[in-house]
Amino acid sequence: MTSSLNRTALYDTHIKLGGRMVPFAGFEMPVQYNSILEESNAVRTKGGLFDVSHMGRIYISGPDSTSLCDWIQTNKIGNLRIGRARYSLICNENGGIIDDTVTYRLNADRYLLVCNASNRQVIREWLDRWQSEKFPNLTIDDITTETVMIAVQGPYAAPILDELCPETPSKLRFFGSGEGTIDGSKVFYGRTGYTGEDGFEVILEAEKGPSLWNKLVDKGMSSCGLGARDVLRLEAALPLHGSDIDLTTNPIEAGLERFVKLDKDFVGVESLRKQNETGTERKLVGLLSTGRSIPRHDHLIKQNEITIGKITSGGYSPTLDRNIALGYVSRDFTTVDQHLNIDIRGRLTDAVVANLPFYARKKEE
Amino acid sequence: MNPSDRKYSKDHEWAQIVGNEVIVGITDFAQQQLGDIVYVDLPEVGSNLDQSSKLGEVESVKAVSDIFSPVGGKVIEVNQAVIDSPELVNQDPSGSGWLVKLALRDESSDFNSLLTSEEYDELIENEAH
Numbered sequence: 001m002t003s004s005l006n007r008t009a010l011y012d013t014h015i016k017l018g019g020r021m022v023p024f025a026g027f028e029m030p031v032q033y034n035s036i037l038e039e040s041n042a043v044r045t046k047g048g049l050f051d052v053s054h055m056g057r058i059y060i061s062g063p064d065s066t067s068l069c070d071w072i073q074t075n076k077i078g079n080l081r082i083g084r085a086r087y088s089l090i091c092n093e094n095g096g097i098i099d100d101t102v103t104y105r106l107n108a109d110r111y112l113l114v115c116n117a118s119n120r121q122v123i124r125e126w127l128d129r130w131q132s133e134k135f136p137n138l139t140i141d142d143i144t145t146e147t148v149m150i151a152v153q154g155p156y157a158a159p160i161l162d163e164l165c166p167e168t169p170s171k172l173r174f175f176g177s178g179e180g181t182i183d184g185s186k187v188f189y190g191r192t193g194y195t196g197e198d199g200f201e202v203i204l205e206a207e208k209g210p211s212l213w214n215k216l217v218d219k220g221m222s223s224c225g226l227g228a229r230d231v232l233r234l235e236a237a238l239p240l241h242g243s244d245i246d247l248t249t250n251p252i253e254a255g256l257e258r259f260v261k262l263d264k265d266f267v268g269v270e271s272l273r274k275q276n277e278t279g280t281e282r283k284l285v286g287l288l289s290t291g292r293s294i295p296r297h298d299h300l301i302k303q304n305e306i307t308i309g310k311i312t313s314g315g316y317s318p319t320l321d322r323n324i325a326l327g328y329v330s331r332d333f334t335t336v337d338q339h340l341n342i343d344i345r346g347r348l349t350d351a352v353v354a355n356l357p358f359y360a361r362k363k364e365e
Numbered sequence: 366m367n368p369s370d371r372k373y374s375k376d377h378e379w380a381q382i383v384g385n386e387v388i389v390g391i392t393d394f395a396q397q398q399l400g401d402i403v404y405v406d407l408p409e410v411g412s413n414l415d416q417s418s419k420l421g422e423v424e425s426v427k428a429v430s431d432i433f434s435p436v437g438g439k440v441i442e443v444n445q446a447v448i449d450s451p452e453l454v455n456q457d458p459s460g461s462g463w464l465v466k467l468a469l470r471d472e473s474s475d476f477n478s479l480l481t482s483e484e485y486d487e488l489i490e491n492e493a494h
Contacts, residue, residue: 035455036426037401227400227427292404294424316403316426345429 008053009148009206013213017223025117027054030225037318039228043195044319047156048224049216052194053148056120057203060127061110062138068130069103069111072267074251074260080105085175085190088259089251090115090126091268095275096247097254099123100239104177104190109138112188114201116241120144130267148209152216153199153224153232160219161189161200169200182212194229196236196359234324235317237286237357243297244284244312244326253280253328255356282309283334286356287325289314289342291349295325300343301351308333311342317358324358325351366486367392368459372476373485374417374435379459380479382469387436390463391423391454394489399425402451407443407465414438416475420465423454436475438467 005028014021019030029051032039042048060068069077075088085104089097099119104112115123120142127140152161158170167180169189177190185208193199204212217223230240239245239254250268251260252275262273289295295314300307309329317324325342333340336355341348367373371381371388377395381388396402404424414420414434421432443465447453454462480488 031427032400035401231426292424293406293422294404294426294429296429 006054008051009209010051010053010150010213013210014051014223017217019223019225022226024226025054027117029054030223032225032227033223036225036227036231039222039224040231040318042222043154043197043224043228043232045155047152047154047160047199047221048195048228049213049221050151050153050224050229051148051213052151052201053144053206053209054117055144055149056113056115056117056123056142057144057147057149058113058115058120058124058127059106059110059141059143060113060138061107061141063109064131064135064137065109065111068127068135068138069113070264070266071134072126072130073101073103074266074268074272076261076264077103077105077111082107083177085177085192087175089245089256090123091251091266091272092247093268093271095250095252095268095271097241097245097249097251098126098247100241100245102190102192106177114149118242146206147203148206149201149203150209150213150216151193151195151199151201152221153193153195154197154221156220157197157199160216160221161202163219164215165189174198183208183215185212187212194236194238195232196238196357197232197361230313231315231318234313234315234326235319235357235359237326239284239326240313249284249328250275250280252276253282254284279331282328282330284312284326284328285334286354286358287311287314287327287340287342287351288354288358289323289325289349289351291323291344291347293344293347293349294323295327295342295344295349295351299327301327301329302341302343302348303333305348308340319359324354329353367394367482369482372435372479372481373488374433374479375488376417376433376435377489378420378432378435380435380476382476385469386441387438387467387469388463389420389435389465389467391432391458392485392489393458394492395430396455396458396462399423399428399430401426402454405447405451405454405464407448408440410440410443412440414440414467416478423451432464434467435479436467438470440465441468442466
């Protein structure tokens with residue numbers, strides 16, 4: 001295969017560590033090093049590293065930056081304090097989800113927007129469109145390819161980063177961000193992640209990435225791939241754009257209402273207000289299935305052999321030692337403990353609607 | 366290197382004649398490609414399988430994969446150990462992670478169409494690139 005796939009600055013590091021590379025969102029990324037289950041377990045009990053350099057990192061700066069961010073984001077950005085970050089959706093006029101993002105406020109009029117790799121181009125076009133139509137006084141600077149982003153996740157993440165970084169990242173609260181130095185190089189970090197564990201996402205110059213990765217491995221962090229990332233985010237019931245949410249779904253039915261501020265003006269707000277008033281036809285629910293076959297994306301959800309929904313993500317949860325899934329079901333069947341069936345390749349498997357998330361870490365504070 | 370005491374299908378199953386039985390499993394390459402195996406579905410004892418017919422399913426964290434019978438025969442035993450502990454297939458695919466035993470029938474034709482270990486080594490060498 002002659003590929004036109006991109007590689008992150010950590011590509012050679014992954015190969016040296018035995019990463020098995022697969023195409024993902026236009027990049028060659030490690031899906032696993034040794035075992036998805038061992039990597040997932042390492043993050044839950046010790047610590048793991050993920051190369052998330054493929055994700056989009058875009059600075060939005062200038063007098064109109066706050067207005068632009070608030071216009072395209074469903075969550076409130078204007079009241080975000082400097083040094084804090086917020087999860088949000090970006091919707092189209094119909095309330096369909098273009099992407100889910102994390103926005104870091106760096107300054108009164110400077111933001112870092114982190115978006116999904118597969119949506120980076122769409123988001124850039126979206127930013128350009130609203131800049132030219134409504135918010136001309138800003139600059140957009142995409143730093144994705146000149147930097148790497150490493151997610152350092154798990155209970156050891158904070159103590160190990162503190163050993164490397166004199167600015168003690170551990171003093172940050174969840175969704176706080178800061179700057180520090182590791183080995184003389186400037187790094188930016190947020191106490192964020194996509195695993196349901198405590199952890200950080202660290203951004204630094206691309207060429208410094210391999211050295212930091214190796215240093216973290218030497219400190220006992222496990223290299224983890226996309227496979228483990230998917231297991232962990234599903235256990236934590238964090239939605240995956242392209243699977244659980246997309247242009248055909250809206251944040252209300254996806255159960256993401258708390259990230260949508262209907263009292264402000266933004267793209268899609270009218271449609272979402274309407275959805276919120278009338279209630280949506282379907283809801284994203286969590287499902288625990290009893291069979292040993294794993295429910296997967298696009299499997300049908302049934303009740304008395306009638307289709308009432310569809311699985312959007314499913315997998316084996318090593319932490320719970322059972323199969324878990326997310327899926328949209330018709331609103332009459334969304335109560336916790338509701339019994340349903342999942343059609344797994346022609347076989348009906350029993351499942352029950354469960355409280356989300358499937359896994360939440362115990363907080364010590 | 367795959368053991369030379371058995372033959373291989375292009376679908377990454379192996380078949381080994383022991384007395385008048387054929388032991389069937391998936392190859393080390395197959396288990397590596399699948400990753401962590403969490404579920405193995407095997408046929409009933411007594412069912413008759415044709416060569417290349419579906420023998421069962423092996424499901425890993427990543428994906429589910431059909432397993433095809435490398436040779437025809439009647440199922441005389443299924444490996445309960447891999448049903449109970451599917452990770453055995455990852456740990457020892459050529460040994461204790463075997464899947465089923467078939468009654469040997471028509472040894473020549475089915476086996477002739479399978480690959481030797483050298484041929485199979487070459488096949489996976491090419492697939493890996």
